[in-house]
Amino acid sequence: MKASKLRAGLIGVGAMGRNHARVLGALDGVDLVGVVDPAGDPGGAARGVPVVPTVSDLLALGVDYAVVACPTGLHETVGLELAEAGVHALIEKPLADTVEGARRLVEAFESRGLVAGVGHIERFNPALQSLRSRLEAGELGDVFQVVTRRQGPFPHRIADVGVVKDLATHDIDLTSWVTGQDYLSVSAHTVSKSGRVHEDMVAVVAQLSQGAMANHLVNWLSPLKERSTVVTGDKGTFVADTLTADLTFYANGMVDTEWEALRAFRGVSEGDMIRFAIPKREPLLVEHERFRDAVEGKDAGIVTLRQGLRTVEVSAAVLDSASQGRTIRIAADGV
Known part of the structure; x- marks a missing residue:
């Protein structure tokens, strides 16, 4: 039965x-x-x-x-x-x-x-789930940097919190989750351009526990809606577009060009670009x-409550950093 x-x-x-x-x-x-x-x-x-x-x-x-x-x-x-x-x-x-x-x-x-x-x-976004699996498998090697951009028009449904707690918490959680690294420190700047009490734009630079750097740019002020996560490591760069659930890999090239002028212009050697085919179920x-x-x-x-608590702690540190104008260290058991 x-x-x-x-x-x-x-x-x-x-x-x-x-x-x-x-x-x-x-x-x-x-x-x-x-x-x-x-x-x-x-x-x-x-x-x-x-x-x-x-x-x-x-x-x-x-x-x-x-x-x-x-x-x-x-x-x-x-x-x-x-x-x-x-x-x-x-x-x-x-x-x-x-x-x-x-x-x-x-x-x-x-x-x-x-x-x-x-x-x-975002943990259930197909692009980020695939990205996390590939990072765990070592496809990128050492992770150097995570850069997220999350911007779009002002959502009139939000009135009780600012962009840090409403939107940046997505990026804080997903960054820690996909890399397996915790936040050690944050330095942030916020502005409020819409006349509301809460901030509507934030820029964050963070240090993660295994040496990677994270950068988050989040706002409610752009007519362009963007949701991107870019992870760079010693084997190349992954780009996840969580609006379309697409994941693309740009490999560091293994073959140098013999064209000297072009090599000087491009800098790091370019390799293959792969756009992965991912089953796309609704997150x-x-x-x-x-x-x-x-x-x-x-x-x-x-996502456990303790993981959710950690994200709240990091978001609080972001707001503290912005208000105090200094880098905030984050203890293992919270700010």
């Missing part, structure tokens, strides 16, 4: 919550049984699933796990309520808006033996499948 389906709830049906509702509504082995949003569901994202105003109303419906897609400032309160009720949770990134809040969430879920993860969706669907499997007791490779 087939086991009964997991009962899932969703908290928040804003821009990201609507996507979660779509995936949860069709996810094998899962029934979406309730949605929480005090503003209701004017867009119809719940598709007939009961919409209730509070988390306690959702808990009354009976859920095995919940997806937290409300504003970042509410993650801690909502997460603690779920943990207290013994409900597993997938919490959208960033885990919390403060380091202290993130630590409280880690303690709440770990102390109760609950499954909890953070929605760092959000893969993220949900992994979390469902983790709730069922399988080794699914989700």
Whole structure:
């Protein structure tokens, strides 16, 4: 006899919550049984699933796990309520808006033996998954530098945090994940050009634990939408475009050109360029499948709360560096 389906709830049906509702509504082995949003569901994202105003109303419906897609400032309160009720949770990134809040969430879920993860969706992007596997296999040799660019128009859905916590947390998490290196220090500069309280542009230079350098350029001010990760090492350069999930490798050439003028112009010798054919499944669907499997007791490779906490710690160090005008060292157990 087939086991009964997991009962899932969703908290928040804003821009990201609507996507979660779509995936949860069709996810094998899962029934979406309730949605929480005090503003209701004017867009119809719940598709007939009961919409209730509070988390306690959702808990009354009976859920095995919940997806937290409300504003970042509410993650801690909502997460603690779920943990207290013994409900597993997938919490959208960033885990919390403060380091202290993130630590409280880690303690709440770990102390109760609950499954909890953070929605760092870039880990499930096909291009970055392929990149990580290739780096682990040594295809690049020593990693020298990771450069990310994440820019686009201002998202009016975001009001409670700036570009560091909303967008740069993607790059912090993915950089540490694909390289297997932790952040040791950050130096950052931020500006606010849109008249909001929070920053809307950041430039970061970071040192990683095995000697690599990281650079992050993130903003909400560009009409060009760009999501790129460039990793350079002693065997060449990988370029991942996470908008299109394409991965390209530019090899350092093994044959020097005999044309002296051209060699002087080009500098480093050029080699083959390879664009990899990668199966392209939707990252959000893969993220949900992994979390469902983790709730069922399988080794699914989700983003843990402790990993999410580390990203919050690094993002806090970025903001501290920008406000203090100095490089911030990051301790192994946080800033």
